[in-house]
Structure formats: structure tokens, C-alpha cells
Amino acid sequence: MASILLKLSGEALAGAAKKGLDFDTVMRVAKEVRAVTEAGTRVGIVIGGGNFWRGDEHEAEIERTKGDEIGMLATVMNCLYVSEVFRKAGMKTRVFTPFAIGAVTRLYGKDDVMEALKDGCVVFFAGGTGHPYFSTDTATVLRALQMEADAVYMAKSVDGVYDKDPAKHADAKRYDSISISEVVAKGLGVIDQAAAVLCKEHKMPLRVFALEHEGAIARCLAGEDEGTRVTPA
Numbered sequence: 001m002a003s004i005l006l007k008l009s010g011e012a013l014a015g016a017a018k019k020g021l022d023f024d025t026v027m028r029v030a031k032e033v034r035a036v037t038e039a040g041t042r043v044g045i046v047i048g049g050g051n052f053w054r055g056d057e058h059e060a061e062i063e064r065t066k067g068d069e070i071g072m073l074a075t076v077m078n079c080l081y082v083s084e085v086f087r088k089a090g091m092k093t094r095v096f097t098p099f100a101i102g103a104v105t106r107l108y109g110k111d112d113v114m115e116a117l118k119d120g121c122v123v124f125f126a127g128g129t130g131h132p133y134f135s136t137d138t139a140t141v142l143r144a145l146q147m148e149a150d151a152v153y154m155a156k157s158v159d160g161v162y163d164k165d166p167a168k169h170a171d172a173k174r175y176d177s178i179s180i181s182e183v184v185a186k187g188l189g190v191i192d193q194a195a196a197v198l199c200k201e202h203k204m205p206l207r208v209f210a211l212e213h214e215g216a217i218a219r220c221l222a223g224e225d226e227g228t229r230v231t232p233a
Contacts (some may be wrong), residue, residue: 003042003117004221006033007146007154010051010078019051021081022172025211029155030082030089032217033183037091046125046140047082048110049074050171068132075103075136079126082232092121098130104196110146117147136197139212150206153220154191159210160228163191176225179233180206184216190230199232 015022037043052074055067066092076097083093092118098106105126106112116123128139144152158166159174161183166172182188184196188210191199199206209216209227219226 003044003147003149004036005044005046005140005149005152005218006146007140007152008045008047008082009154009156009211010048010074010094012157013047013078013082014051018121021051021078023085026082026085027089027124028214029211029217030091030132031084032215033086033089034089035218037120037122038223042147044113044117044123044125044143045079045082046136046143047075047078048136049078052077065132068128068134072127072130073148075128076101079102079124083122083124086122092119092205093124094121095124095125095126099127113147123147125233126173134194135192137163137191138198141191141195141198141202143206145198145202149204152199152209153217154206154207154208155208155211155216156208157212159213161188161208161230175228177229177231179231199230203232205232 011018013021015025019111033043049071053071057073057074058067079095080153088095095105097105098108100107113123123144128134128136138208140152161175163202164172180196180199183190184193207220207227209220211227216226
């Protein structure tokens with residue numbers, strides 16, 4: 001049975017407001033994921049916290065470790081909200097964190113995650129790795145490897161990997177396919193270096209696409225030309 005790790009951008013889930021969470025956007029994603037799970041694919045999800053908190057914007061105010069801890073909690077809020085919308089859309093879900101939060105989430109353990117996936121749950125991995133200095137990119141690849149996913153799908157606010165920032169450069173060109181080594185060498189900022197190393201060492205393929213494109217998740221899984229394919233070379 002196929003399994004994937006879906007990384008969702010917090011900013012993309014915020015819709016036009018770019019802050020907080022937009023119910024209609026999240027519900028649309030939920031319906032797309034439901035279709036994927038009904039086709040037999042197991043799904044794990046990591047959500048960034050940038051719609052609530054970006055630590056680099058507060059470096060002058062607070063110490064880095066505390067900033068990262070706040071960011072971890074932002075991902076927990078996102079996962080709890082999105083999980084509930086998924087339930088409203090008719091799916092079973094579980095939210096795991098690498099640290100205890102009372103009865104709010106479940107403490108991460110691979111056996112429990114695999115059992116939840118086997119039971120048909122969409123599994124949310126909140127709280128990053130549980131440690132500062134590691135981004136949600138690293139948590140994404142780490143959890144993908146632990147849940148034995150076949151690939152990582154990164155849904156962002158842009159429709160793939162570009163040779164330069166398309167928001168700043170009208171002549172930016174999108175790659176249909178690129179290796180993870182090229183991404184790092186060219187400093188394209190798709191994922192951080194620690195996550196890139198994990199992808200390369202464990203041959204984990206990525207697909208980067210725009211969350212706002214309706215039906216994109218299903219098209220990616222079908223192998224259609226959606227976004228950018230990042231090979232683990």
C-alpha cells in the first residue's frame with residue numbers, strides 16, 4: 001500500500017489573509033486528501049507554523065531556542081485545527097507530538113503511528129522534531145522515513161522550484177525536475193540542508209507544488225506534470 005508524507009505550508013492554509021487559518025482552504029485540502037485516502041494511500045501530514053509565527057522575525061527580541069519552541073507550538077495549533085476540519089470532512093485523524101501536551105495530542109511513537117495509519121487515520125506530526133534549531137523541513141523528511149513513506153509532497157504558496165524568487169523576478173524559470181544536490185548547490189531554498197542530506201542519503205523523492213491549485217495533490221500522486229520533481233541524487 002502506498003504512503004506519502006504531505007508537507008503543508010502554514011501560510012498557504014491561511015488563504016488570502018496570510019495569517020491564521022482559512023476554513024474554506026483547509027476544507028478544500030481535506031476533500032482532496034480524503035479522495036487520496038479512499039483510493040488506498042496512507043497519509044501523514046506536517047504543517048509549518050509561519051501563519052502564526054516566524055522565529056527569524058523576532059531574533060532581536062528573544063533568544064533563538066525560545067523562538068523555536070514558540071514555532072513548535074504554532075505547528076501544534078495548526079495540526080489541531082486542520083485535524084478537526086479533516087474529521088468534519090469524514091476522515092479519522094490522530095495528532096502526534098514529540099513532547100507531551102496532556103490529553104491534547106498523543107506522544108509520538110512509531111508503533112502507534114503505524115497502527116493509526118493501518119487503521120485508516122490521517123496522521124498529523126505536530127511540534128517539529130521537538131528540538132530547537134531543526135526546521136519543519138527536517139521534521140518532514142524524518143517522519144516520512146519513520147512512517148516508511150514512498151515520497152514527500154511539499155505544498156507551498158508557489159507552484160514549484162524556480163531558479164530565483166518568482167515574486168521578485170518576472171523572468172524566473174521553473175524547473176520541471178531537479179536533483180536535491182542541485183537544489184543545495186544553487187541555494188534555491190526549497191528545503192534546509194539537514195533535510196536535504198536525509199533525502200539524499202535515504203533516496204527520498206520530493207514533489208514541490210502549489211497548494212492553491214485545486215486537485216494538485218491527486219495529480220501529483222497520479223504522476224502528472226504538477227510542480228517540480230526533486231530527485232534524491
